[in-house]
Amino acid sequence: MAAIEIDDLVKTYGTLAAVEGVSLQVAEGEFFGILGPNGAGKTTLLEMVEGLRRPDRGSARVLGVPVWPRNAALLPRIGVQLQASSFFERLTAREQIHTFAALYGVPTAAADDWLERVGLVDKAGTRVEDLSGGQAQRLSIACALVHDPEVVFLDEPTAALDPQARRNLWDLLSGLNDSGRTVVLTTHYMDEAEALCDRVAIMDAGRVLRVDSPAALVRALDAPARITVAPGALALDGAQTIMGVDQARESADGVVLTTREPGRVLAHLAERDRLDGVRVQTGTLEDVFLELTGRAYRA
Missing domain, CATH: 3.30.70 (Alpha-Beta Plaits)
Known part of the structure; x- marks a missing residue:
């Protein structure tokens, strides 16, 4: 069964085609990567699939449900970590994740567990505006996962992390995927995609150029x-x-x-x-x- 079905999605801004006729399917339980240079359309595509941006043409379904018009019933079943972190001002890291947990009816103990899983227990009492870029990124990921979603969307989740934090996050995401969660991420790190993804789509200029497993793509290159x-x-x-x-x-x-x-x-x-x-x-x-x-x- 497909967890995500994308059919001929298009998004334009004036004369710029940010996403141009993309069709993809992501299987249930698959770890799927979207790769591409800056401006390739990765984030725009993800935002349409998440129901955050209205497509000009085409459709997307997540867990069998159309994502536009935005469906509130789908929101508890998906987790979204955006490229730019945005938090409630003047809250500590613990208060921040407790707020997200409360929105989904998740116990505070479970929220505290997520702080530990992303290595932020020692920063629990620190206001979010005083966190480093990497710490804020890890908190953003914890907030996206606190309600145990079935499908997780991560937009460049390790962009601000040091090598140790990156590897720890890889283990965390692999564990989520091993438990049956569907994970979709964009990344500029090719080693990350090779280590984590079952399949990847390589995008450029709003189009998908190739979709396959990392190993199959490398074999086809015949380098x-x-x-x-x-x-x-x-x-x-x-x-x-x-x-x-x-x-x-x-x-x-x-x-x-x-x-x-x-x-x-x-x-x-x-x-x-x-x-x-x-x-x-x-x-x-x-x-x-x-x-x-x-x-x-x-x-």
Whole structure:
């Protein structure tokens, strides 16, 4: 069963087509990512699916319910964390999440548990305006999840977090998904999408360019592997004669071999006892992203 059904969604602002004919389905219990450069239409698409923005054309259904006109009965079943956090002024972190919990009839003990799960117990008595950007982001996520929604929408949830907080949040979101929740997120972190998402949609200029699992997208790219051999372990002249090597060059890290036959090249290095310090890098989701959307700077 599809938890989310998007059919030909369109949103324009004057001559700008922010979202142009997007159709997608997200399965129940799926962890789905939406990737794209700045201005690709990710946030606009998410806001229409959340029922926050009226589409110019097309429709979206969440848990079988149309999201527009906005359906109040759907709100307790979804959780939304927006790209920009917005809190009630002059409330502490604990008062903030208790307020959100009260709106959904959730006990305060459950709200306090969420403060602990996002690592904010020591900031419970701090006013929200005095929290750091990363702390405010974690509080925003806790407020979006406090009522245990069936479908969770997260717009760049780890944008302001340090590496440790990011990894802790990954564990939290994976646990939510493992318990059967459907999670949809936008992110600029390709490693995040590879680690968390069952499938991703890559968007640009308001359109969906490709939808598949991260692994399938990387396989379809057919990118060569790069094998880096430690400095002094392999001469450049010798590297260029190895069967299966398409290109060899020197770098600060050693000799870098580009190949579409990494197994053959690694077997050659093993025969000559040259595997110490070898690093192998295959294609990544970032390579797919750049191949589809280009490398030009975006405003």
